[in-house]
Structure formats: structure tokens, C-alpha cells
Amino acid sequence: MVMPQIKEAVNVPDMPQSDNAVVVRGVSKTYGEVEALRDMSLEFPRGQLTSLLGPSGCGKTTLLKIIAGLLKPNSGEIEVNGKPVKGPGPDRAFVFQDFALMPWANVLRNVAFGLELRGVATSEREAIAEKYIAEVGLAGFEKSYPHQLSGGMRQRVGLARALSVDADVLLMDEPFSAVDEQTRRKFQEDLLNLVQHENKTFIFVTHSIEEAVYVSDQIAILLPRPSRVSEIIRPTDLRHKNVDNIRRDPEYLDIVDSIWASLRSYVE
Amino acid sequence: MTRRSLWLKIISAVVLFGAWQIAGMIPVSYAFPTFFESMAALFRMAGDGTLLTAYIETLRPLVVGVGISAFLGIGLGLWIGLSARFDWLFSPIFIVMQAAPLAALIPLLVMAYGIGLTSKVFVVCIMAMPVIVLNTASAVRNTPASLKEMGKSFMASDTKIMLRIIIPAASPVIFSGLRLGVSAGFIGAILAELKITPTGVGDIITYSRSIADYPAMYAAIFSIILLAVLFLNFLERLEVYLFEGNVRGYASD
Ligand SMILES: Nc1ncnc2c1ncn2[C@@H]1O[C@H](COP(=O)(O)OP(=O)(O)OP(=O)(O)O)[C@@H](O)[C@H]1O
Ligand SMILES: [Mg+2]
Numbered sequence: 001m002v003m004p005q006i007k008e009a010v011n012v013p014d015m016p017q018s019d020n021a022v023v024v025r026g027v028s029k030t031y032g033e034v035e036a037l038r039d040m041s042l043e044f045p046r047g048q049l050t051s052l053l054g055p056s057g058c059g060k061t062t063l064l065k066i067i068a069g070l071l072k073p074n075s076g077e078i079e080v081n082g083k084p085v086k087g088p089g090p091d092r093a094f095v096f097q098d099f100a101l102m103p104w105a106n107v108l109r110n111v112a113f114g115l116e117l118r119g120v121a122t123s124e125r126e127a128i129a130e131k132y133i134a135e136v137g138l139a140g141f142e143k144s145y146p147h148q149l150s151g152g153m154r155q156r157v158g159l160a161r162a163l164s165v166d167a168d169v170l171l172m173d174e175p176f177s178a179v180d181e182q183t184r185r186k187f188q189e190d191l192l193n194l195v196q197h198e199n200k201t202f203i204f205v206t207h208s209i210e211e212a213v214y215v216s217d218q219i220a221i222l223l224p225r226p227s228r229v230s231e232i233i234r235p236t237d238l239r240h241k242n243v244d245n246i247r248r249d250p251e252y253l254d255i256v257d258s259i260w261a262s263l264r265s266y267v268e
Numbered sequence: 269m270t271r272r273s274l275w276l277k278i279i280s281a282v283v284l285f286g287a288w289q290i291a292g293m294i295p296v297s298y299a300f301p302t303f304f305e306s307m308a309a310l311f312r313m314a315g316d317g318t319l320l321t322a323y324i325e326t327l328r329p330l331v332v333g334v335g336i337s338a339f340l341g342i343g344l345g346l347w348i349g350l351s352a353r354f355d356w357l358f359s360p361i362f363i364v365m366q367a368a369p370l371a372a373l374i375p376l377l378v379m380a381y382g383i384g385l386t387s388k389v390f391v392v393c394i395m396a397m398p399v400i401v402l403n404t405a406s407a408v409r410n411t412p413a414s415l416k417e418m419g420k421s422f423m424a425s426d427t428k429i430m431l432r433i434i435i436p437a438a439s440p441v442i443f444s445g446l447r448l449g450v451s452a453g454f455i456g457a458i459l460a461e462l463k464i465t466p467t468g469v470g471d472i473i474t475y476s477r478s479i480a481d482y483p484a485m486y487a488a489i490f491s492i493i494l495l496a497v498l499f500l501n502f503l504e505r506l507e508v509y510l511f512e513g514n515v516r517g518y519a520s521d
Contacts, residue, residue, distance in 0.1 A: 068421050088423050100418040104436045104514040114422040117432070145512070165422065 021046040021169055021201035022067060027076030028226075029062055036062045038226035039076070044169075044218075049195045049202035051212040053259070054222030055266050060205045061097075063227075064171050067203065068094050080169060090118070093167035097174045099158045101146040107133060108142040110157050114165040125164075132160040136190075152183040163194075169201045177207065184211070191215050192243060209259050213238070213252055221259065224266050231262060301483040310487035318472065319491065326468030326492075329385055330457040333392025334450055341397045341449065342442060345404020346430070349438075355405065366398035370456070374463045388460040395456030396449040403445025407438035440514050443507045447500055454496040 022044040029037040036059040044050045052060045065071040067078055069088040078085040080092060093114065101110050108126060109116070111133055115125035133142055136156040146154055155175055162170055176184045192215055195202055206212050212219045213235055221231040235255050238246055246252050285303045292302030301309075313319045348355045374391065381387045411434045419429040435442075461470020469488050476484035507514075 065417075070417055070420055088421050090423065092421070094418070094421040096414050096418060098414050100412070100414040102415065102433070102436065104439070104511040113432075117419065117422045117424040117428055 019046055020044055021081060022203065023079040024063070024067065025077050025079070027063070027066060027073045027078065029059070029066060029071065029073050035226040037066075037073070038228060040228055041076075042220055042229055042232075044201055044203055046168075046201050047195075047199055048217035049191070049204055049215055050218040050220060051216040052203065052205045052220050052222060053207075053209065053212045053263075054227065055224050055263070056207070058222045058224045059227035060222060061173055064094075064173050064203065064205055067169075068092055068171050070094075090165065091167055092169045092171060093162035093165050095155075095158050095162045095170065095172040095175045097177060099146070099154045099178075101154055101157055103146050106143050106145050107138060107149070107157055110146065111160045111164055114161055118165070128164050129160070132164045133157075135163070136160045152179040152187070155179060155187070163198070167200070169203065172202065172204045174205050174207065176211070188215050189243060209256050209263070210247075213255050213259070214246060219259070221262060233259065299480075299482050301486055305483040306486040306490060309481070309483035310491060313472070313484060313487060319488075322468045322472050322488070323495075324468075326457055326461060326470065329388035329392055329460060330453060332385070333389045333456065334396055334453040336389070337393050337396035337400055337449055337453060338446060341400030341445075342404050345401045345442070345445075346408055346435070348401065349405040349408025350430075350434075359402070359405065362398040362401045365394060366402065368394070370394060370459065371463065374460075378464060383465045387464055388457065391460040391464070392453045392456040395459075396453035399452060400442075400445045400449040403448070404438065404442050407441030407445075408434055410441075411437045436511055436514070439507065439511045443503065447503055450499060450503065451496055454492060454499075458492060 020043045024040060024042040024044075027037055027040045028035075040059075040063065042050075042063075052063065054060055062071065066073050067080075067085070069078075069085050069092070080089065102113065105113065108129055112120075112125040112129035115128060120128075130139075130142065133139060136159055138153060138156055138160065141149065141153065146157065149157065155178060159175065162172075176187050179187065188211060191202075191204075194200075195215075195217075204212075204215065216235065217239060219233040219235070220229050221233065222228070223230045233255065235252070238249065238252055238255075241249060288306075289303040292300055292305065295302075310319075344358065348358050370391065373394065374387075377387045377390050381390065415433050415437055416429060419433045424432070458470055458473075461467050462474065466474040469492055472488040473485050476482070476488065
């Protein structure tokens with residue numbers, strides 16, 4: 001097995017060696033003939049945001065679903081909080097790329113649905129849901145139905161639903177791909193805030209190099225099928241800088257460039 | 269919006285009845301009464317209780333048959349939609365049932381079950397059930413995979429995924445199957461009364477035709493259509509009441 005080379009993008013070696021919320025060890029997954037993941041290993045430090053970045057079809061969604069317990073790997077194992085994953089669990093929540101909202105239910109019920117499935121009493125779960133609806137900026141839309149919301153608002157509903165079950169690990173599959181650029185930037189800022197204030201581990205799939213560098217503590221670059229980790233980049237220093245200036249920061253631009261350099265050979 | 273659709277309904281009814289009236293006045297056929305003659309016959313029969321006794325008779329196989337078709341049909345449809353093996357086993361039966369010429373089957377039913385209620389219920393079921401089963405099954409099969417995954421990721425049991433995700437997601441198509449099935453059931457109920465033994469509304473139709481009381485015949489036909497339309501409207505209301513957001517459109521639209 002080729003160990004992924006870990007490239008510290010900045011020379012700050014004294015990053016606290018935090019423990020890992022999620023550990024992926026030697027995971028392989030094939031769909032019939034198609035080999036999606038081969039012997040993939042990756043660690044996700046607690047309380048941080050890790051992005052999965054890679055060409056389309058390289059198995060990012062597959063990896064996320066395996067971590068979520070929605071798919072079984074052919075071999076290898078996943079540990080969440082030190083315990084092996086057998087299936088979906090209360091310690092993980094998924095934010096779906098296509099939102100996965102129930103069109104027959106209003107925003108309040110959609111957000112409270114995770115709690116509803118866990119048997120939390122109505123008044124209690126609605127109180128929790130209302131809190132998170134307000135937190136994602138949708139106060140006043142509790143009684144609206146999904147089709148009355150814009151794409152960005154629907155995505156916030158999906159996010160609020162995932163937050164409301166208070167899982168340790170949030171799995172987000174290209175959560176911002178369906179929104180316009182302005183909304184996307186706003187979401188990225190909100191996400192940074194969430195990472196800072198909620199003590200959760202975020203695993204974030206994206207296609208955008210800029211987005212990955214902007215929001216991540218750690219970026220895992222995946223190779224095309226069968227997918228392995230080619231590189232792990234930690235833009236550690238960027239995290240201490242003022243959010244408003246990151247996009248103009250030379251370091252930010254350097255990291256974006258270097259990632260592009262390593263990915264471009266696959267995009268021919 | 270609703271005001272406008274109400275107006276449209278009234279206008280289309282007026283146009284239809286007007287055309288009927290004119291066609292009756294020309295007349296298209298001596299056996300075709302005008303709209304007002306038919307309505308007069310309708311009110312006469314409603315007044316002297318003929319209609320009421322007829323409907324008590326007709327509604328029995330109809331209600332029993334539609335009820336059985338709805339419950340059994342949705343149940344079977346869910347099962348077929350959820351299990352590939354069940355699909356393989358049962359779908360062909362309902363596809364054949366849907367295509368079978370009912371008139372040809374009626375003598376067989378009468379041989380097997382006599383001329384009583386059972387045969388008529390069977391006719392209603394044969395008409396109503398296939399479309400309910402097949403619609404339900406295909407709706408269940410087409411539940412968005414991401415909704416089911418969402419349920420699983422929140423650790424829902426299979427029963428909860430079925431009750432709170434699959435059924436509501438399938439409900440628009442299930443309801444459209446119910447609407448088609450119920451209309452077919454109405455046809456079946458009348459057909460049974462025309463082909464097996466003339467009772468109820470079927471009797472009014474047969475009898476008035478034999479004595480050339482065409483207004484009464486058309487009044488009976490009109491009343492059954494009216495009842496069917498009212499019932500379909502009721503189903504629509506029920507659907508809106510149960511799954512409000514669904515009716516107004518899908519989030520993925
Ligand atoms: N259910 C499935 N059956 C068969 N093959 C599948 C299935 N799901 C995914 N694959 C294959 O596995 C590979 C990885 O798919 P996956 O969806 O994980 O990619 P991805 O990295 O998320 O891509 P994208 O960035 O386009 O979303 C793809 O080549 C795809 O063809
Ligand atoms: Mg994907």
C-alpha cells in the first residue's frame with residue numbers, strides 16, 4: 001500500500017495531534033465490474049473539516065455513504081469514535097446533495113424528521129427544529145413546503161435537519177453544488193462559523209478547489225478510479241487568518257495552484 | 269385561482285348541458301331526450317323514491333367492491349413494489365386482468381358464484397383492482413432512492429421507512445390509481461347489473477329502455493355519472509387533506 005504523502009502546506013509542525021473522529025482503514029468497494037475504491041485509508045481529525053476533492057466518478061459519494069453506514073465495503077473497516085461501523089448510527093448525520101426533502105412535509109416537519117424517526121416527542125422535537133431553522137436563517141418559513149423554497153433555502157433545510165440530531169460527524173455530499181455563486185460564498189462563511197462553534201467533525205465533498213481550500217482544515221485529494229488518496233493537504237495557517245482576506249492571501253492562492261497542478265493531469 | 273377554476277367548471281357544465289339540450293331538440297335520434305326532459309325524469313324518480321331504492325341496491329356491490337379493491341389493491345401493490353419476487357409472481361395476473369374482456373368473463377363468474385352479490389362484487393373488483401395494484405406497485409418502486417437513504421441514515425426501521433417515506437412519496441400515483449380504479453368500479457357495478465341480473469340503477473336503465481321511457485333511462489345514467497364525479501372530487505379532497513405539500517408539486521420540479 002502506498003502511504004499518502006502528507007504535505008504540510010505551511011511550516012507549523014506543532015499542530016495539536018488531535019484524535020480522530022473517523023478512521024477509514026483499507027476500504028475497497030466494487031460495484032459489479034466497477035472498482036470504485038481500492039484499499040483506501042484516511043483519517044478525519046475530531047472537530048475539524050476535511051474535504052474530499054477529486055475528479056468526478058472517483059468514488060467520493062461512495063466513500064461518504066460507506067462512512068454513513070449506507071453502503072457496505074467489500075473489505076476494510078471504518079471506525080467512528082473508536083467503534084467499528086456496522087450501519088447508520090446516531091453519531092453521524094448526512095446532508096444530501098439533492099437535499100432529500102419530503103415534498104409532502106413542511107419545513108418544520110422536514111427538519112424535525114430525524115428526531116421524529118428517533119421517537120422524540122412532538123413538542124420537544126419541534127422546539128429543537130425551530131432553533132436550528134432559525135440558526136440556518138430560515139425563521140418564518142417553518143410552515144412552507146419545499147417547493148416554495150429556493151434551492152439554497154432547501155439546502156439549508158437539509159443542513160438544519162442534519163444539525164438537529166446533534167451527531168458528532170456531519171457528512172456533506174456536495175452540499176453547495178446547487179446554489180448560485182453568491183449564496184455559495186455565504187454558505188462557505190456560514191460553514192466556517194459552524195466548524196468553529198459546533199464541536200463537530202465535518203466531512204465535506206466538493207468539486208471546487210477554491211471552496212476546499214477556503215473551508216478545510218484538511219484536504220484529501222483522491223485519484224480517479226479505483227480511488228486512493230494521493231495527497232493530504234493541511235492549509236493550517238489559513239485557518240488563523242481573517243476570513244475576509246483569505247481569498248486574497250498569497251498562501252491561499254499558492255495552495256489552490258498546487259492542488260490544480262496535481263489534479264490537472266487527470267482532467268485530460 | 270380556485271374562483272377561476274370554479275367558473276371554468278360551471279362554464280364547461282353549461283356548454284355540455286346546452287349541447288345535450290340542442291341535440292335532444294333536433295333530435296339526433298328519437299331515443300335521445302333533451303336535457304330538461306331528463307332532469308324532469310330525474311327529479312320525478314328522486315321524488316317518488318325509485319332512485320333511492322335503486323341506489324341502495326347498486327351501491328352495495330359498488331361500495332364492497334371498491335372497498336376491497338382499494339385495501340387489497342394498495343396492500344398488494346405495496347408488496348409487489350417492495351419485493352422483486354412478488355412482482356414476478358403477481359404482476360402478470362393483474363396485467364392480464366386489466367386486459368381481459370370483462371363481458372366474456374361474466375358468464376364464468378355467474379357459473380361459479382351465482383347471480384347474487386358475490387358475482388357483482390367480483391365484477392367491480394376485476395374492473396377496479398388491477399389499475400390500483402399496478403399504480404401502487406410502480407409508485408413504490410419509483411420512490412426516490414435518496415429519500416429512502418435519508419430515512420436509513422437517520423436509523424429508521426423498515427416499517428417507518430415504509431409508512432413515513434415510501435407511502436407518502438407514492439401517494440400521488442396511488443391516488444391517481446384509486447381515481448381510475450373507482451371510475452372503473454362504477455362502470456363495473458352498472459355492467460354487472462346490466463349483464464347479470466337487472467337490479468338497482470341497471471334495472472331502471474333496462475326497464476325504461478324496454479318501455480321507451482328514454483328520459484328516465486338517461487336520468488339514471490346521468491345520476492350514476494354525477495355520483496362518480498362527486499366521489500372522485502371527494503378523493504381529491506382527501507388527498508389534499510392527507511398530503512398537502514405533495515399536491516402542490518414536487519420539490520425536485
Ligand atoms: N449504484 C451503483 N452501481 C454501479 N456503479 C456505481 C454505483 N454508484 C456508483 N457507481 C460507480 O462508482 C464510481 C464512483 O461513484 P461515486 O458516485 O462515488 O463518484 P463521485 O466521486 O461521488 O462522483 P461525482 O463527483 O461525480 O459525484 C463511479 O464510476 C460510478 O460509475
Ligand atoms: Mg458524488
